Amino acid sequence: MTYNRRPENEEDATLPFELEKRWGxxxxxxxxxxxxxxxxxxxxxxxxxxxxxxxxxxxHKVYYGYQAIVARPGKPIMVCASSVLHKRALTxxxxxxxxxxxxxxxxxxxxxxxxxxxxxxxxxxxxPSSWYLELEKMNVTILDITEEVVAVRNSRSEYELQATRExxxxxxxxxxxxxxMARPGVGLSDLHTELDYVLKMAGAEExxxxxxxxxxxxxxxxxxxxxAYRWPDDRVIEHGDCVAMEITPRYKGYWTQMVxxxxxxxxxPDLRIAHKAQxxxxxxxxxxxxxxxxxxxxxxxxxxxxxDLGFIAKLPxxxxxxxxxxxxxxxxxxxxxxxxxxxxxxLHPTLITPKIDFGIFWGESYLVTNDGGLCLASSGNELxxx
Numbered sequence: 309m310t311y312n313r314r315p316e317n318e319e320d321a322t323l324p325f326e327l328e329k330r331w332g333x334x335x336x337x338x339x340x341x342x343x344x345x346x347x348x349x350x351x352x353x354x355x356x357x358x359x360x361x362x363x364x365x366x367x368h369k370v371y372y373g374y375q376a377i378v379a380r381p382g383k384p385i386m387v388c389a390s391s392v393l394h395k396r397a398l399t400x401x402x403x404x405x406x407x408x409x410x411x412x413x414x415x416x417x418x419x420x421x422x423x424x425x426x427x428x429x430x431x432x433x434x435x436p437s438s439w440y441l442e443l444e445k446m447n448v449t450i451l452d453i454t455e456e457v458v459a460v461r462n463s464r465s466e467y468e469l470q471a472t473r474e475x476x477x478x479x480x481x482x483x484x485x486x487x488x489m490a491r492p493g494v495g496l497s498d499l500h501t502e503l504d505y506v507l508k509m510a511g512a513e514e515x516x517x518x519x520x521x522x523x524x525x526x527x528x529x530x531x532x533x534x535x536a537y538r539w540p541d542d543r544v545i546e547h548g549d550c551v552a553m554e555i556t557p558r559y560k561g562y563w564t565q566m567v568x569x570x571x572x573x574x575x576x577p578d579l580r581i582a583h584k585a586q587x588x589x590x591x592x593x594x595x596x597x598x599x600x601x602x603x604x605x606x607x608x609x610x611x612x613x614x615x616d617l618g619f620i621a622k623l624p625x626x627x628x629x630x631x632x633x634x635x636x637x638x639x640x641x642x643x644x645x646x647x648x649x650x651x652x653x654x655l656h657p658t659l660i661t662p663k664i665d666f667g668i669f670w671g672e673s674y675l676v677t678n679d680g681g682l683c684l685a686s687s688g689n690e691l692x693x694x
Contacts, residue, residue: 320560323367323402326467327365327402328402330460331365331379334346334379334384335381335382337429337457337460338379338380338381338429341451343427343428343429343451343453344380344423344424344425344427344428345379345380345420345425345428346377346378346379346428346429347376347377347378347379347416347420347428347430347443348361348362348365348376348377348457349362349430349439350363350366350370350374350377351370351375351434351436359434359632360630360631360632360635361434361457362375362377363561364631365379366402367400367402367561368400369514369561370390371390371392374389374412375388375393376412384403384405385403385406386403387412387416388406388407389408389409389410394406407419413442416439417446421446425446426448427448428448429451429452430443430452430453431454431457432454433454461630461631461635463648464650468630468650469650469675471559472559472562472564472673472684473684474559474560475512475557475558475560475563476566476673476684476685477510478507478510478511478557478564479555479556479557479564479565479672479673480566480686480687482506482507482510482555482557482566483555483566483685485502485506486499486503486551486570490570490572491572491694492545492549492572492573493544493545494545495541495543495544495545496521496541496543496545500519503515503517503555504517510557512557512558513558513559513561514558515556515558516554516556516563516565516633517553517554517555518536518553519551519552519554520532520551520552521546521552521572522549523548523550523576524576524578524579526578526581526663526664527663529663529664531549531552531666533666534553534554534669545572546572546573548573548574548576549571550570550572551570552569552668552669553567553669558633562630562652563630563631563633564629564654564673564685565629565656565671565673566671566672567654567656567672568670568692569668570691570694571691571692572693573694575691579668582659582667583668583670585614585619586659586667587670587689590670592610593610593655594655594683595680596609596681597655597674597676597677597681598676598680599647599649599676599677602645602647603644603646603647604642604644606626606647607626610657619659619660619661619667620659620661621657621658621659622659625655625656626653626655626657627654628651628652628653628654629653629654630652649676649677649678650675650676650677651675651676652676653675653676654672654673655673655674655681656669672684672687
């Protein structure tokens, strides 16, 4: 197949204005909490709801190690340990004060010392313990502002919504490419490589893919749980296999995901039954994706809907996405997360039986609206046999 490259974007003229609005929200937090400064730390290790905050307030990803923003009212300063990030930031409109230092903590401390500092806001969820100990030596009151920053990130602007919709459009392109390419004899690694190529040609700046292949069965399931690409990988698609995949592009910082399983060579009757149940559960849950609804209520409904259809529901089943692919990392049946308008909700229930420990993956991304979940993809819910 031949895919046309998406035309290179001209400079994003709206981004500096978007960043200024976000910095204004930092000013609001400082006023509300009586803070002299805020410290936003970015790191290259996933594991917290606060992980994406550095990118949210700078539009730059963290390449490695730690990076930081020191914000005082009306004046955010980017502190970089990476010369690559420093060079990129200098070429992009937005920050006017960008500092490069191999001693990132030392530079942060000296920057904080440039003005009065009684009360400092930080996200303790991602602050290194060594940084905390050094900040304590400054005789400053340290306040955790993780919830306030996450609340800012959860309030989506039109800029973010447009980026999210484009990300979903790119996922549709990727799925179409997989339908075109998945055939007996094709290596799973080749399929994975083609998907990454197609998504990036369509405009994705980054991708995340999970795949597996094998014959799905309620009695003796040979379709393993989807997993990350590994090398070397000699798995080859055979006639009668099912191919399960997570298609996940990031566009202008924003993730969406499409989760699909397709039949190769002939329709799989067990997969047809499982797919029908998945779609019924999804259609039931989508109605609940409204502002003000608690996540634990959504999960409880999902569990009961699966049970009513004769299946056992299990995690993973859903997550919120945005700057981070998984912004609801603490999802559980006791989760107290409250849905907000225009959140991106990735819904992919997992339904199993007592005889199998992995079912099929099926689902996609929805916007939380007053009328329930709004599907962002256009591929439809039809089970495909190629």
